[in-house]
Amino acid sequence: MLRATLCLLTILAAGLVEAQLPFATGRQVAMSRSQWRMFIPDTYTHRPGDEVDLLVHFHGDSQTVWNNAAYADLNAVIVTVNYNGLSSAYRVPFQDTTLFDQLLTDAENRLRGQTDFGAAASFDTLAVSSFSAGYGAVREIVKSPTYRTQIDSLLAADSLYATTASDGTPLDSQMAGYKAYADLAAAGDKRFIFTHSQVATFGYESTEETGNELLQHLSLGTATDNGVGLGTLRYYRKAEQEGFTLHGARGATGDDHLAHLRYMGEWLGDLGLATRPPLGDFNADGRVDIADYTTWRDGMETGDTSIFDYGFWYANFGTGVGGNAVSVPEVGAITLLGCLSVGLVSSSRRRPR
Secondary structure, three states, rough: OOHHHHHHHHHHHHHHHHHHHHOOOOOOOOOOOOEEEEEEEEEOOOOOOHHEEEEEEEEOOOOHHHHHHOOOOOOEEEEEEOOOOOOHHHHHOOHHHOHHHHHHHHHHHHHHHHOOOOOOEEEEEEEEEEHHHHHHHHHHHHHOHHHHHHHOEEEEOOEEEEEEEEOOEOOOHHHHHHHHHHHHOOOOOOOOEEEOEEEEEOEEOEEEEEEHHHHHHHOOOOOEEEOOOOOOOOOEEEEEEOOOEEEEEOOOOHHHHHHHOOOOHHHHOOEEEEEEEEOOOOOOOOOOOOOHHHHHHHHHOOOOOOHHHHHHHHHHHOOOOOOOOOOOOOOHHHHHHHHHHHHHHHHHOOOOO
């Protein structure tokens, strides 16, 4: 009986873990190479000037990446890159130093081809992430000073291995680009999130060992971290300096390794990408304030907003980037009835005869 109860609790717990992640829906756009796929979430909200944040992710089930981006409330377009094989399947094509630029150009052209974006669309913040073997591409990309400048944030989710050098440490030539990017992040110019498991490797350096190399390069020590993360993530150490953060997660199994992909939403929200505007942000400036009240009021006259939208604005007033704390304009019953009648008249005007 006890065993059956424990099994049931385990199943329920697993269901709760899975339930933490939403299922993302949106448009999938084919790109010039079959290994590249663009995803525009159904929840995407256009920004002024049609500036678009972009996340390029290397290696891992695309739907899993999209779900985690939804969990992190990202308001960004996502390109997933998947090649069949190990790290060399990523490394070899991206040894062509123009390939990443080709990917970005292709993504921008595909985006502009969407009727709701058009020729004015352009990329703003650029984040790159990788899981496991995807580092093979990223390592080639961050060798370039031009790309290091272009990329605003980097996430290595249990995703940096290296050849063991004669001194028993990761080979310097394979770490150079990551170290250069870590320097920029530690100085506050970029964001670099490095996560690792405790999965041991034989014949080459593990993610824990390459993480140690980055810490030594930055002269950073670690602090004990007993935190519980998303899903099955459990931490044991952390290091941080300005825009550089290292998270050491417990676990030495293949499933512990996969957790860094399954639950990468734990870190996606810290990459500086745009997030979905809160309900009530009618002018899409990232905050709910007096300006949105004006937009709502004017929209009532044109039929672009409804009386029900006022509730969202009222409930979320002061939230978002730079939210203020001034008093909320109250709308009395008479005003509400007046607005409602305007809304009904406006909608009746638009109703086809």
